[in-house]
Amino acid sequence: MLWSHPVSPGDRLIIRFTHSVDKTDVDEVIRVGKEELIIDxxxxxxxxxxxxxxxxxxxxxxxxxxxxxxxxxxxSQKSIDLFIGQVVANHKLVVDGKVIPLKKLSPPGTSVRLSVGRENLFSYLRRCLFSGGTLAFSE
Structure with a gap:
């Protein structure tokens, strides 16, 4: 797991990237479901x-x-797979107003998977002590 964050159903996050031709930002607004992500x-x-x-x-x-x-x-998607852009895209995740450049989680050109799920109490406490929650990016 590269990164995680606690979320609740109904929370929203944004996958932001720069369009390769127009060089303008594109925001994909994602809503958290029970155990899925919903492209909103x-x-x-x-x-x-x-x-x-x-x-x-x-x-x-x-x-x-x-x-x-x-x-x-x-x-509705169980997970969202992204290839982190190498040249222009500069993918970012925006959660709770915080902007997280994906190239800081994994090198440009690699793929990551965004998913949400429930954890048992032991796993949750362990993850909170080290990285934070249940919205997760993994390789």
Whole structure:
């Protein structure tokens, strides 16, 4: 385990990266479920390669503060795998207002997995003493 943090269902976090073409930030807003992560919304400045341009199901799109925002994505994931960008992406995790550059957890070009789960009391206490909680990045 590279990093962990205590969370509760309903908490939100952001995976932030720089778009390789537009060089603007993209925020993927993630909501914590019981034992899953739910992709809640995405925020970006302009349409570009790999960014959503169509809506699905109950998704809505609006212009907010000069940025596009797609809400109600509601895609449940047991885990989210990321390759830490080597050149432009500069992936970051934003939790409780704290910005954590992923390249400080693992070298650029490596993959990490973000997941959430419950722990038994012994594991939780051990993890809290050394690293903090149950939202976790692992290699």
């Amino acid at each position: 919304s995405t925020v970006y400045q302009s349409f570009g390669a790999g960014l959503p341009s169509t809506l699905h199901d109950r998704e809505t799109m609006k212009l907010e503060g000069g940025k596009m925002r797609i809400d109600h994505i509601n895609r």
